[in-house]
Amino acid sequence: MKVGVVVFPGSNCDTDALWTAGKVAGNQSFPIWHDSSDINGADMIIIPGGFSYGDYLRSGAIAQFSVVMDEVKRFAASGGKVIGICNGFQILTESGLLPGALLQNDTLRFESRWIEIETVTTRTPFTKNLAKGQILKVPIAHNEGRYHIDPIGLENLIKNDQIVFRYHGVNPNGSIHDIAGICNREGNVVGMMPHPERAGELITGSADGLPMFVG
Amino acid sequence: MHKVEVTVSLKPDILDPQGKTVQRALSHMSYDMVKSARVGKSIVMDIDAPSPEKALEIAREVSNKLLANPVMEVFSVRLIEGN
Numbered sequence: 001m002k003v004g005v006v007v008f009p010g011s012n013c014d015t016d017a018l019w020t021a022g023k024v025a026g027n028q029s030f031p032i033w034h035d036s037s038d039i040n041g042a043d044m045i046i047i048p049g050g051f052s053y054g055d056y057l058r059s060g061a062i063a064q065f066s067v068v069m070d071e072v073k074r075f076a077a078s079g080g081k082v083i084g085i086c087n088g089f090q091i092l093t094e095s096g097l098l099p100g101a102l103l104q105n106d107t108l109r110f111e112s113r114w115i116e117i118e119t120v121t122t123r124t125p126f127t128k129n130l131a132k133g134q135i136l137k138v139p140i141a142h143n144e145g146r147y148h149i150d151p152i153g154l155e156n157l158i159k160n161d162q163i164v165f166r167y168h169g170v171n172p173n174g175s176i177h178d179i180a181g182i183c184n185r186e187g188n189v190v191g192m193m194p195h196p197e198r199a200g201e202l203i204t205g206s207a208d209g210l211p212m213f214v215g
Numbered sequence: 216m217h218k219v220e221v222t223v224s225l226k227p228d229i230l231d232p233q234g235k236t237v238q239r240a241l242s243h244m245s246y247d248m249v250k251s252a253r254v255g256k257s258i259v260m261d262i263d264a265p266s267p268e269k270a271l272e273i274a275r276e277v278s279n280k281l282l283a284n285p286v287m288e289v290f291s292v293r294l295i296e297g298n
C-alpha cells in the first residue's frame with residue numbers, strides 16, 4: 001500500500017506517521033506538502049498531528065483552505081482511505097469532512113499521557129484488523145480534544161455506526177459520549193484525537209496502534 | 216475604508232472552561248458579584264468597501280466562512296469608524 005502523509009507548516013507528527021504507517025506496517029510511505037495538488041497515487045492519506053499554521057484562529061481552521069485539502073476532499077469523495085490524527089482530526093472537522101468540532105479540554109490543561117480507548121466499530125479500513133470492543137493503549141497529546149456535536153448529530157453518529165473509538169475508563173478532555181474518534185457515514189474517513197502512530201512498536205510503550213495501518 | 220470589529224464567542228450552551236476559570240479567579244478576589252464570565256475573541260478589520268453596510272456584509276460573510284465555526288461559535292459584527 002502507498003501511504004501519503006500530508007505535511008503542513010507546523011505539523012509535528014508527520015515523521016512518526018511516515019515511520020509507523022510506512023516501514024513498520026510494511027507499506028511505502030511518503031510526505032505530501034500542503035501546497036501540492038498531487039497526492040502521488042496514494043492509497044491511504046494520513047493527516048498528522050501538530051499545530052498546523054500555529055493553530056491560529058482555531059485548531060485546523062487555516063489548514064482547511066490549503067491546496068492539498070482540495071485533493072484530499074476529492075480522494076475522500078471517491079472512497080479513498082483518509083485518517084486525521086489529533087490536529088488532523090481538527091482539520092477534518094473544520095473542513096467539513098467529518099461532523100462536529102473539537103473544543104478546549106474541560107480540564108484546561110494540555111493532556112499528554114497514555115490512555116485506553118475501546119474499539120466501537122470495525123467497519124472502517126483503519127479498524128478492520130481490530131476486534132469490536134478491543135481496548136487499545138495509545139497516547140494523547142492535545143489541548144483541544146473535547147469532541148462536541150449537537151444532540152441530533154450525536155444521535156445520527158450512534159444510529160449510523162460512526163463512532164469509531166470511545167475513551168475507556170477515563171475521559172481525559174470532557175468529550176461528549178466519551179468520543180475519541182469518529183468516521184463519516186461511508187466509513188472511509190476517520191478522525192481521532194489519540195495517536196496510534198506513536199504506538200506502533202513495543203519500544204515506544206505499546207504496539208496497539210500498528211494494526212490500524214496494516215493493509 | 217471601514218473599520219469593522221467581529222466578536223466571536225462560544226455558543227451559550229457550550230461549556231467555556233476558560234470563562235469559568237476567570238469567574239472563579241474573580242470570586243477569589245472578592246468580586247462575588249460577578250456570577251459568570253465567557254471568553255471570546257475580537258477581530259478588527261479594515262475593509263475597503265463602497266459603504267458601511269457593504270463592509271458589514273463582507274464581515275459577516277468572512278465570519279461565516281472562516282472567522283467563526285458555526286458548529287460551536289456565534290459572532291456579531293459592528294462598525295467602529297468609517298471615513
